[in-house]
Amino acid sequence: MGRERYDVIVIGAGVIGSALAMALAERRKRPLVVDIDLSGRLSSSEKNAGGVRATWWQPVNIALCRASIRYYETVASEVTFRQKGYLWLYDAEAWPKALDHLEVQRSLDHPIETLSAGEVHARVPEIDRLEGIAGATFSPRDGLINPNLLKNHYRERSRTLGAEYLDGVYIYAIQAEPGSQVKLECWRAEGPLSDSSLMRMMTQDGPGEAETGHLMDLRADAVVIAGGAWSSRVLELLGLRDFSEPIRRQISVVDNRDTNLAAYGMIVDTSGLYFHNEGPHILAGYSPPEEPPGYHFKYDGERFFQDEIWPRMYARMTCCERLRHVTGWAGLYSVTPDRSAIVGRAAPRVYEAHSFSGRGVMQSYGAAQALAGLIADGRYPDSLDAGALSRERFASGRMVREELHI
Numbered sequence: 001m002g003r004e005r006y007d008v009i010v011i012g013a014g015v016i017g018s019a020l021a022m023a024l025a026e027r028r029k030r031p032l033v034v035d036i037d038l039s040g041r042l043s044s045s046e047k048n049a050g051g052v053r054a055t056w057w058q059p060v061n062i063a064l065c066r067a068s069i070r071y072y073e074t075v076a077s078e079v080t081f082r083q084k085g086y087l088w089l090y091d092a093e094a095w096p097k098a099l100d101h102l103e104v105q106r107s108l109d110h111p112i113e114t115l116s117a118g119e120v121h122a123r124v125p126e127i128d129r130l131e132g133i134a135g136a137t138f139s140p141r142d143g144l145i146n147p148n149l150l151k152n153h154y155r156e157r158s159r160t161l162g163a164e165y166l167d168g169v170y171i172y173a174i175q176a177e178p179g180s181q182v183k184l185e186c187w188r189a190e191g192p193l194s195d196s197s198l199m200r201m202m203t204q205d206g207p208g209e210a211e212t213g214h215l216m217d218l219r220a221d222a223v224v225i226a227g228g229a230w231s232s233r234v235l236e237l238l239g240l241r242d243f244s245e246p247i248r249r250q251i252s253v254v255d256n257r258d259t260n261l262a263a264y265g266m267i268v269d270t271s272g273l274y275f276h277n278e279g280p281h282i283l284a285g286y287s288p289p290e291e292p293p294g295y296h297f298k299y300d301g302e303r304f305f306q307d308e309i310w311p312r313m314y315a316r317m318t319c320c321e322r323l324r325h326v327t328g329w330a331g332l333y334s335v336t337p338d339r340s341a342i343v344g345r346a347a348p349r350v351y352e353a354h355s356f357s358g359r360g361v362m363q364s365y366g367a368a369q370a371l372a373g374l375i376a377d378g379r380y381p382d383s384l385d386a387g388a389l390s391r392e393r394f395a396s397g398r399m400v401r402e403e404l405h406i
Contacts, residue, residue, distance in 0.1 A: 024158075085264075
């Protein structure tokens with residue numbers, strides 16, 4: 001560590017925290033990013049399906065994603081951003097709602113076209129079972145990205161601009177000191193931590209007797225909570241209400257030697273199944289509506305594939321009859337009551353950017369640029385006003401309800 005005091009300390013070094021470090025450093029602020037595990041073994045950023053879309057129904061979500069996509073286009077080769085589009089299939093109930101939102105999507109510079117069921121089959125011949133498809137949208141500038149490469153891009157650029165990162169940091173107290181400082185009282189590990197130790201520290205009340213480390217204090221003019229599904233502990237330290245719940249999301253990697261979907265981007269079925277080609281395999285995810293909240297990381301393996309993935313894929317494409325399960329993983333969404341992120345000023349000298357409800361990678365650049373403007377200039381940039389995502393909306397009833405959620 002090169003300094004005793006920083007302009008801003010960002011708590012959480014996932015894709016949001018790393019993007020914010022870059023945005024702050026671009027504005028000549030001196031950020032320090034702290035995390036209990038910089039490698040992100042339990043981070044949602046590392047357990048992401050890789051989809052990037054501005055196909056949403058709320059204007060603020062569209063705008064933040066469009067800003068992010070424009071940036072990803074400039075670094076596409078570095079983060080393997082592939083603009084092969086999103087093909088979204090709707091049933092009879094959802095299709096009229098999708099049509100109702102086309103005007104706002106297009107007004108925010110999001111190109112999107114509509115397709116009939118027959119046109120879906122013509123575009124993707126593998127989709128040969130058209131039952132239940134009332135219509136579809138295709139958004140050509142949406143696509144797929146490598147979340148790990150994106151996070152590392154933010155980190156590398158932010159470091160060249162003066163940002164610092166500190167690993168193995170557990171925060172056990174936060175105090176607003178007289179004047180304009182915030183003090184973080186921390187414990188820092190002196191060696192690598194196991195997954196079980198990380199889980200205990202990220203969800204409970206301390207590092208425990210078995211871990212070795214030392215105490216330290218950090219000071220800054222402001223702090224930002226950007227811990228994703230792990231933000232609840234920091235919010236509690238500050239006496240701030242936590243509106244979000246961690247929800248497990250499972251993704252299967254499957255093999256089908258008879259089918260190659262490499263020509264297409266993300267496809268979202270009427271059932272809520274989403275899938276795309278991933279190297280020699282297909283990556284497919286589904287979110288059971290009855291999934292209970294909690295810090296659950298166990299992937300249900302073959303059973304999840306057989307119960308949730310295969311039936312939905314075969315019901316839509318006969319070529320998927322002989323799918324074979326390869327592997328998979330489970331990660332967390334941090335989900336709010338209206339399924340939109342919480343971004344803005346949380347308290348004096350305290351800001352937040354978390355609970356993205358599954359769109360952290362999609363909105364990381366836009367949300368970081370917006371919040372960095374608020375921190376550095378006292379207001380959001382004219383083109384990126386994220387004021388609708390403030391935590392105050394829950395008390396005032398101005399919800400940003402996002403129905404287009406998987």
